[in-house]
Amino acid sequence: GSKDYSQHGITMKIEMGEENRISGKSACNQYSGSFTNPEDNQVDIGMLMGTKIYCKDTSQIERDYLDHLSQVTSVNKTKTGLDLLDKEGKIIIVAIKKEDK
DSSP states (O other), X not given: XXXXXXXXXXXXXXXXXXXXXXXXXXXXXXXXXXXXXXXTTBOEEEEEEEOOOOXXXXXXXXXXXXHHHHTOOEEEEOSSEEEEEOXXXXXXXXXXXXXXX
16 A cells, blocks of 8 residues: 555565465564466465464554455566555555565
8 A cells, every 4th residue: 555564574475386375474463375376467365364463553554464465466576576466456565575685
C-alpha cells in the first residue's frame, strides 16, 4: 500500500521449484504457504499459515501486510527486487532484495 513498513523487519522468502513456497516474518509472527505460477509473472498465493504471537505494537501493521499479500496476483522483477501487484495492476507491495553479506 502507501505505507512504509521497512523499519518493522518484514521479510519474504520465495522458493521456486517442485513446491513453490513463500515464507517470512510479518512484523511479529512468522508465516508460510505455497503459491502457483500459472503464467509468466502471474501468481496465486494459497492459504498462509502463521505463528500466533500477540504483539500489541505491530498487530495492525501485520494485518495490513498480510491483507495486501493475499491480494497479490502478479509480480514484476525490478533492479532492486520485486513489485507485487493486485488484479488491477496496482503495486501494493515493494519487496527490496536483501544484500548478501
